[in-house]
Amino acid sequence: METVVIxxxxxxxxxxxxVVLLQRSEGGALGIGGGGGGGGGxxxxxxxxxxxxxxxxxxxxxFFATSLTLSLIAKNTDSPASILDAAPVATDGxxxxxxxxxxxxxxxxxxxxxxxQPSGPQVPAAQ
Numbered sequence: 239m240e241t242v243v244i245x246x247x248x249x250x251x252x253x254x255x256x257v258v259l260l261q262r263s264e265g266g267a268l269g270i271g272g273g274g275g276g277g278g279g280x281x282x283x284x285x286x287x288x289x290x291x292x293x294x295x296x297x298x299x300x301f302f303a304t305s306l307t308l309s310l311i312a313k314n315t316d317s318p319a320s321i322l323d324a325a326p327v328a329t330d331g332x333x334x335x336x337x338x339x340x341x342x343x344x345x346x347x348x349x350x351x352x353x354x355q356p357s358g359p360q361v362p363a364a365q
Contacts, residue, residue: 240311247304254297261290322346 240308240315243304243307243311247301247308250297250300250304254294254301257290257293257297261294262287
């Protein structure tokens with residue numbers, strides 16, 4: 239389900255970017271549509287602007303809907319808790335005392351540092 243919503247969200251984003259770039263700006267830099275303004279046909283400059291404005295509005299609503307859907311899916315998904323939220327536990331099951339930063343503690347950062355130590359044969363230091 240999440241993958242389907244992500245794919246729809248990406249298609250809406252691409253379409254929204256394209257529609258915004260197609261609209262005529264004040265200077266007319268990236269706008270489509272030719273010069274002479276005839277009667278009030280669908281592809282006149284006014285008709286094109288109305289269609290592009292409506293399409294932009296619909297795509298904006300779809301963008302917000304897919305964004306909210308993705309955030310609700312992410313909120314309700316069972317994900318592993320952060321390692322920073324977990325309190326270090328002593329071997330007897332009681333919570334370990336907080337490390338005061340005096341070194342030699344058993345905090346989460348010390349455990350991560352011990353895991354990052356190389357475990358293979360060591361090369362002697364250069365002299």
